[in-house]
Amino acid sequence: AMGEAEDDVFLDELYQRALGRPIDPEGLRTFGAMLAAGESRVSVILEVARSDECVNRLLSDRFALPSLVELRPDRFPTEATRDGAKQIPVYVAETAEDFDWIERGVLDHGYYEKPGIWSLGVDLDKQVMAECLAAFAPTLGLEMGCASGAVLQCLAAQGVVSEGVEISSMAIARAASEVRPRIHHGDVLDLDLAPDYDLVFGLDIFEHLNPNRLDTYLSRLRDLLVPGGFLFANVPAYGTDPVFGEVFPLYLESWVADASAGRPFRRLHVDDDGYPLHGHLIWADTTWWVGRFEAAGLRREPRVEEALHARYDPWLLEAAPARRAFFVFSRDATGDAVDAVVARASVPSTVLADRMPAGV
Known part of the structure; x- marks a missing residue:
């Protein structure tokens, strides 16, 4: 039980460092089973490092897109959440043309080519x-x-x-x-x-x-x-x-x-x-x-x-x-x-x- 607890702490820290988030139940189950079966922690680290999520996170940080806010600053106010906890940045689309404009911005600047937008592998x-x-x-x-x-x-x-x-x-x-x-x-x-x-x-x-x-x-x-x-x-x-x-x-x-x-x-x-x-x-x-x-x-x-x-x-x-x-x-x-x-x-x-x- 002590070994499992130590593995859980290790895995959560690995996820935080490699993926920037807490480990999810599926990851805990999968990698916990690997460690319980005798796989080394190095093997688990390499497995996470090779994942699409990790690779995309590293690449995404280096894939800068031009700012749409600078093109139409009047269209990008903030709105408070209903509970008042935070301000959310929004794009205001009041007409059909406004939706066409934001679509062009997404497509023309290659947003969908940015690493991490799509999950392409079998999982x-x-x-x-x-x-x-x-x-x-x-x-x-x-x-x-x-x-x-x-x-x-x-x-x-x-x-x-x-x-x-x-x-x-x-x-x-x-x-x-x-x-x-x-x-x-x-x-x-x-x-x-x-x-x-x-x-x-x-x-x-x-x-x-x-x-x-x-x-x-x-x-x-x-x-x-x-x-x-x-x-x-x-x-x-x-x-x-x-x-x-x-x-x-x-x-x-x-x-x-x-x-x-x-x-x-x-x-x-x-x-x-x-x-x-x-x-x-x-x-x-x-x-x-x-x-x-x-x-x-x-x-x-x-x-x-x-x-x-x-x-x-x-x-x-x-x-x-x-x-x-x-x-x-x-x-x-x-x-x-x-x-x-x-x-x-x-x-x-x-x-x-x-x-x-x-x-x-």
Whole structure:
């Protein structure tokens, strides 16, 4: 027990120094097991040092972007959080042109090429999401914004054939050789894709779209689905949802007003240089998001969502809480088709078999 306690202190200090944050439960479990199995601390240090997170953190500190605040200082005030604890820097987008301007700033200055913005490698999170998507048993899946195809790679291991769409040549260059041929390079609005997909999915991608064009993208994805097909979307949806509850709180008062008015938030949380956090161009509440997908001709499937939450929430709550903000829609799936997905989603996870909290 004393050795385990000493290992925990060592690992937390390693994370603080290498990654600038406390160790998370998954890291503690993984590296604690390595040490318990007799691996040296040097081996663990090297493993952390080689991680994408560590490498990206080191490179990111040397990747300076020009300030957007200096270009339009009047558009970058601060707003107090609802509890009054801090002042948040924001970008004020009152018109469609304002959203176009911030999108150009993000794209033209290479924000998305900055190290650390994307997680490109295969990891447990990607494996979990692939198993989640495999519950739909698609004949052919399509991932919107697939980056280097890590989820496609994990889906292949689940026996699911999928393709991807990706606009970044840098990300595609990082793709594994077995999935790279299945990645379509370009914008899904411009690509000539056959409407043969019975599952379309986007993981942390829809919030990067310009809200002025979101409806066009969703209509395109709906058209790529075969009748009865499903769409899975993981997005940072703020406020309280009837299925997954509150994952992202409404921490600015202006957001409460925007949500009540049925519009995306007009104040985007930004960093010190004026770039929206994580490059997110859409900040909106859960009701608004659901409304946009429904306006594209898709129907929400809460029973499927509830089955997936029951399967994964015990782990997600601890290891990846943001992943709980997801939606499942269909292009008029039959009741039998929905029942079949629910049945598959109700089987205990094999990917997380040794990671679920006791009693689950």
